[in-house]
Amino acid sequence: MNDTVDKLVIFLAKRDGIDKLVKTFQYVSKLVHWHVESTNPDVARRAKQWEVASGLSRKAFRSGRFLTGFNALRRSPGSTPTLRSLAVLANAGEMIYFFFDHFLWLSRIGVLDAKLARRMSFISAFGESFGYIFFIISDLILIGKGLKAERKLLASTEESATDDAKNSIKNIRVDRIMRLMATAANLADLFIGIADIEPNPFCNHAVTLGISGLVSAWAGWYRNWPS
Secondary structure, three states, X not given: OHHHHHHXXXXXXXXXXXXXXXXXXXXXXXXXXXXXXXXXXXXXXXXHHHHHHHHHHHHHHOOOOHHHHHHHHHHOOOOOHHHHHHHHHHHHHHHHHHHHHHHHHHHHOOOOOOOHHHHHHHHHHHHHHHHHHHHHHHHXXXXXXXXXXXXXXXXXXXXXXXXXXXXXXXXXXXXXXXXXXXXXXXXXXXXXXXXXXXXXXXXXXXXXXXXXXXXXXXHHHHHHOXX
16 A cells, blocks of 8 residues: 555656646546536536646646657657657657647637637647657557567577576566557547547547547556556
């Protein structure tokens, strides 16, 4: 019990930890609003207020976050030219997303003209979706490389597995789980981004958005939870 509490404290001390918690509030309240909208208008109204407040607080809390993408863009990580190119494209999209998200937040709270909100939302969502596509491709490539490396290690250690080989296999599997979580989160957020870029009945449905938001939040929660 004490260990769980300690991990929760560490998790909530991180900016990403707080973001995932508030994102959970945001999308749970969206689903609650959809579920009771016709049967209990008062609860639906409160749920909507909670959703809006959570969304705005996340935007405020992410102030300056685009610098993280800029730093990653400057370093251009990647072990091969292909992965480096994918990293540049992915981080550039994320940087655009977080940068224009500032203006979206300011327009929604009334500091800037409210008419700018739709335009800023489109630019931010476009950058977000653009980046997620390349993050997903990059992670899938690395998952494939990990599977090949694991198969080689398993083939070479069928008769006598060394501790180093066992640790290497374990690390590959842990990395694969983390990348699968990242892929799930990025794919879920891509649905949310598409809902802003090109509104449609499927992506903009409250259930699609709610489930996508929770998948993203909980996958991020798993990735950021202290080991």
